[in-house]
Amino acid sequence: MRCLMIALAVGSLAACEKKVEEPPPAVVVPAPPAVTIDMSTVAGTWDLQIMGMGSDSVLTTGTLVATGDTGGWMLNLMKRDPMALQVTVAGDSIIAQAPEYESVLRKGVMVRTTSVYRMVGPNLNGLTTATYQGGGPDSVVVLRSVGTRKTM
Numbered sequence: 001m002r003c004l005m006i007a008l009a010v011g012s013l014a015a016c017e018k019k020v021e022e023p024p025p026a027v028v029v030p031a032p033p034a035v036t037i038d039m040s041t042v043a044g045t046w047d048l049q050i051m052g053m054g055s056d057s058v059l060t061t062g063t064l065v066a067t068g069d070t071g072g073w074m075l076n077l078m079k080r081d082p083m084a085l086q087v088t089v090a091g092d093s094i095i096a097q098a099p100e101y102e103s104v105l106r107k108g109v110m111v112r113t114t115s116v117y118r119m120v121g122p123n124l125n126g127l128t129t130a131t132y133q134g135g136g137p138d139s140v141v142v143l144r145s146v147g148t149r150k151t152m
Contacts, residue, residue, distance in 0.1 A: 034091060035091055035092045036089065036091060036092070037089060037091070037092050037093070037094060037118075037119065039066075039068050039069050039070070039089065039094075040068040041119060042066045042068075042094065042117075042124065043067055043152065044065075044066060044149055044150070044151050044152040045063060045064070045065050045066075045149070045150040045151045046063065046064040046065075046066065046148065046149055046150060047061070047063060047147065047148050047150050048061060048062045048064055048126075048145045048147045049145060049146050049147075050062065050128070050143050050144075050145045051145070051146075052141075052143060052144075053142055053143065053144055059105055059143070060077065060078055060104045060105060061078065062075060062076055062077040062078065063075075063076040063150070064076075064124070064147055066094075066124075070087040070088060070089060072084075073085040073087045075096070075098055077101075077104050078104055079104070080101060080102070080104065083098050083099055083101060084099070085097065085098055092118055093116050093117065094116070094117040094118070095114065095115070095117075096116075096117065097112075097113070097115075098112065098113045098114075098115075099112075100112050100133075103130070103132065105130075106132060109132050109134065110132070110133040111130050111131065111132050112130075112131050113129065113130050113131075114128070114129050115127065115129075115145070116128075117145075117147070122148075122149065123147060123148060124146075124147035124149075125144070125146055125147070126144065126145040126146075126147070127142060127143070127144055127145075128142070128144070128145060129141075130142075130143060
């Protein structure tokens with residue numbers, strides 16, 4: 001009798017046990033091909049309008065001289081000496097770092113800028129992170145720029 005009760009208990013437990021299903025085999029989806037900007041399409045001189053985020057008011061203007069590769073890029077801002085930019089490419093983006101210079105927007109304050117540019121139709125659109133010397137709550141500002149081609 002005892003054996004019968006044990007057998008019934010084991011049978012009951014087996015009936016309650018959920019079957020663990022094997023996960024379906026993983027579907028491998030190939031990554032889309034990486035989009036890399038063709039630097040020759042950017043080469044030329046660009047008139048830049050620099051604005052605040054969420055605003056169409058132009059804060060300052062400048063000229064960007066771009067080459068067909070990552071060397072020789074120059075940024076010319078109002079009343080500033082031309083600045084050589086350190087340029088790298090990441091996919092469809094061009095990253096340009098300027099050396100420290102006196103801010104055009106904040107007189108007497110030094111700033112470092114890093115801009116990320118992308119081709120959007122015929123324009124060279126950018127976002128610039130400006131990091132101002134001195135710290136404080138407004139020491140980092142993001143600006144946007146729109147470049148229109150002046151020459152090729």
